Amino acid sequence: MKEYSGVKFQVIFQEKIITNAHQIDKLKNWGKQLSKLGFIPHYRNEQEPDRLSSAGNLSFRMNKEFVITASYSDLSNLRDEDFIHIKGVDLRQKKIWVNGKREPSSETMLHYSIYQKRNDINAIFHGHSTKLLNNCKRLGLKSTLYEAQYGSLELVNSVLEVLEDENFLIIKNHGFLSFGRNITKAGENTLNIYRRLEEIT
Numbered sequence: 001m002k003e004y005s006g007v008k009f010q011v012i013f014q015e016k017i018i019t020n021a022h023q024i025d026k027l028k029n030w031g032k033q034l035s036k037l038g039f040i041p042h043y044r045n046e047q048e049p050d051r052l053s054s055a056g057n058l059s060f061r062m063n064k065e066f067v068i069t070a071s072y073s074d075l076s077n078l079r080d081e082d083f084i085h086i087k088g089v090d091l092r093q094k095k096i097w098v099n100g101k102r103e104p105s106s107e108t109m110l111h112y113s114i115y116q117k118r119n120d121i122n123a124i125f126h127g128h129s130t131k132l133l134n135n136c137k138r139l140g141l142k143s144t145l146y147e148a149q150y151g152s153l154e155l156v157n158s159v160l161e162v163l164e165d166e167n168f169l170i171i172k173n174h175g176f177l178s179f180g181r182n183i184t185k186a187g188e189n190t191l192n193i194y195r196r197l198e199e200i201t
Contacts, residue, residue, distance in 0.1 A: 007071050007106045008151040009094040018085040018099045020062060026183045027058045027069070028078045030125065033187065035076035037194050039127040039176075047072050056127040056175070057105035060183050061115055068111055070102035086112065091153065106151035113156045114179070117163060121179045123186040128175040132197055136170045139196055143170035150174065168193055 034040045035054065045053040054075040059068035066086050069075065073082040084100035089112040096108055105111070111124050136143060144162055148155035159171065167189050169177045178193070180186030 007103050007108075009096055009109065011103050012095060012097045013100070014087060014097060015099040016101050018067065018083060020067060021080075023060050023062075023183060024067065024080065024083050027060065027067075027083070030183065030187045031058060031069070031075035031078050034125065034127055034190060037191075039129050039132070039190065039194065040075045041128050042074065042076070045072055045074070052076075056125075057107050057111070058126070059105075059111045059124050061122040066111060066115055068105050068108055070100070071105055072102075073105075091156075094153075107155075109151070109153065110156050110159060113160055114163065114177075117160060118179070120181055123180045123183040125178040125186045125190055126175060127178075127190070129197075131201060132176060132193070133170065133173065135197060135201060138200055139193070141168060141170050141176075141193070142166050144172045147173045 040054045040056040042052040042054055045051045052074045053072040056075055057069045059066050067083050068086060070082045070084050081101050084098050084102060084104040086096060086098055086104060086108060088097040089109060091109060096104060098104055107126055114121060114124060142162055144158040146158055148158050159169065167179045171177065178186045178190040180189055
């Protein structure tokens with residue numbers, strides 16, 4: 001996995017406050033669970049040296065917009081300020097309008113594009129597991145066809161090309177995506193893959 005160096009788009013901040021505490025609490029709980037499973041690796045946080053950061057991100061749809069975890073978040077210990085409300089996205093100009101206090105995840109353009117293409121998806125989990133990548137073919141999991149840099153439009157396009165009606169995808173040499181009609185379903189999809197992985201390794 002390529003070393004993380006921040007977002008690759010311009011963030012335009014609007015308001016600092018976001019709401020929807022019930023859904024946010026659900027993402028906090030799933031962040032802890034996925035971290036315990038080893039599906040969310042951690043690394044040193046360059047912005048806050050006393051905290052870790054996670055290689056992964058979580059989001060849920062909110063009407064025509066969505067809420068996503070912030071860049072450099074620790075998914076095992078999410079705070080209210082680690083959630084960003086995405087108000088608008090311009091893929092061509094790589095501009096994102098947000099409510100919140102921090103920059104959104106580097107994969108915000110990916111989440112936006114998936115929500116635009118699939119009306120049935122209302123939650124997206126993105127994580128990383130070397131063991132899962134090494135065994136994805138044995139599990140029969142669909143994968144993107146080529147490798148692309150994180151946070152790039154090339155990665156977005158690689159996912160959209162194979163998205164179809166899948167509820168779990170491998171991003172080639174990168175990580176995984178789990179989709180659900182709600183947050184619980186996206187989490188349960190991930191747990192199901194974890195159990196299947198444990199059975200064969």
